[in-house]
Amino acid sequence: MSPVARPVRCPVCAYSLGVPFFDGGMQALATLGWPASAAEARAMQRLPHDFLQCPACSHVWNSAFTYEAVPYRNNPNRMFNTGSTWKGHLAETRDLVSTVLPDRPTVIDIGCGEGHFLRGIAEARGREGRFIGFDPNASPETGQGVDFEARLFDPLIDMGAFAPDAVVIRHVLEHLTEPAAFLEQLAWRAQDIDKPCLLFAETPCIDRVFETGRLADFFFEHMSHFTTASFTALMKRAGQVRVLAHGYDREVVYALVELGVPEEVRARTRATEAFAVGAVASRASVRADLDALVASGAKVAIWGGTGKAAAFMHQFGADADRFPLVVDSDPEKAGSFVPGFGQEIRFRDALKDMTVDVVIIPTQWRAKDIIGEMEREGIRPGRVLIEHQGRLIDFHADAHPYRP
Ligand SMILES: [Zn+2]
Structure with missing residues (x-):
């Protein structure tokens, strides 16, 4: 074993050791700080960039990341959506999602920003259905079949409340401290909906970092940096992976997953519940x-x-x-x-x-x-x-x- 491997849990596969990958030192926020002046920019807090790689699933993450250090509530995540290659990628993935949906679908977009992707799906479906965007920081105008909820999406509550046919989560998982927990809760609650529920997930992909040695990918706001392998490992925790592909010249990786919990896990759950009931009776x-x-x-x-x-x-x-x-x-x-x-x-x-x-x-x-x-x-x-x-x-x- 590498003498420098550290006891730490991989946020994707839960492997218990991480290997130092890149020590980026103490740096300011890169995308969500929005300083109002040069002086404010220079005075910004410096945050630790201590990237490890999981030797099991190849995931890279900042082990010193703290969600609280990122001021989402004051500063929306402004995404640049107008480059032509990017536009092509957006159209491709929008079509991928909109063509697999049933009639009059209910679609949820988690971390929807100003809602362009969700509106695109709504338009592709002739606005027939329900399209709901969740984002605590953006409050775009509701209307024309598209609704917005200015809050965080809670899979344990909102999956049951909205019973979606599809959940979209684009460029969000890399910001979360517990992406696997989030997806497992989503998959778990999807079991309770009486119909199939699809997940479309997309994150940046760092496969090309290994070919190019480039370092500019690694900034504080992204706790997680997905390789194709680690993204695949994460998607498998959410259910059956139907499509897994790259876009934007391999800079992003996305998947279409049928959300669900494996039958053996469901069978064990039923047995657990029966044991718990039996234990109360046995004790009495x-x-x-x-x-x-x-x-x-x-x-x-x-x-x-x-x-x-x-x-x-x-x-x-x-x-x-x-x-x-x-x-x-x-x-x-x-x-x-x-x-x-x-x-x-x-x-x-x-x-x-x-x-x-x-x-x-x-x-x-x-x-x-x-x-x-x-x-x-x-x-x-x-x-x-x-x-x-x-x-x-x-x-x-x-x-x-x-x-x-
Ligand atoms: Zn791992």
Whole structure:
């Protein structure tokens, strides 16, 4: 491993090491400062430009970036949209998006600026549909089928509220500290919409930096600098990539993605939700079984006082008043106390001198060893209980997967 690699998380693929790529030093903002005078320009705050590259997905990012240092609210991001090559690229991507949309589509443009791209799609579709631009800094005039929301787009709320057929996010992802989190939330919420939802994403592309060695690409406002590989890795986190291509002489990379969450992730989510519901019920029913044991007047010992045995007592409320007798196979633990509840943990030999109706073994997978140990030591409780499927069950009489 490179001795200079640093422990840091890649914002695209979450790899845990980054390799120093370019130390740009302390510089002023490059595009969003808008100083009003030469003096103000010279007095601008200097910000750190510490670019790392991810050795796994090839992404480049400024590890010293802070979103708060970029004054979006005061200064709109002015994009130059009139160069002829650029215009050609805009027309090409506008057509790509507008031709894949269904009839009367709902289209959202996140970080739409003054809204030229969104208006272009609306016009291409004869203004039949709903076209909504989000940008906290620009407030272009709403009308002719195009609406603007002067705020940040929140995927967790707005995907459900607007149920879009397509989401456009152009030249925004490179400004975000957590682009993968943003896209995953978008994909997650797209699942809840009862129709396909497309994503069109575009960012600058730095592939040519590696051929040319040029450094002017690296300024503060762009935390992320996408290679084709890192952009592809990011897009795959949002769903099925249908189109991935370059524009503007390979200076930008874009993709059309069908937003979605893989079936295995959805299946796991359903299982998680079922487990969470079951856990609430299990905790209540095992507590009820313990209450019934106390009410029966049985003399109960709990075998094990730390780790998972302590967790059992915590989760099911086996407190020191009702369950004072706790033993352990490990003589080293004798004389210590159950965390949280305070029962003194005794060596298992304590059970030799008394009659015990019930031994509860919280560590089910050790139960057969503990039962063997009890037999060897002449400890003969009336019953041995373990927790299984939300109940306390009899180790010898009931069905469970821990039998020898
Ligand atoms: Zn990475």
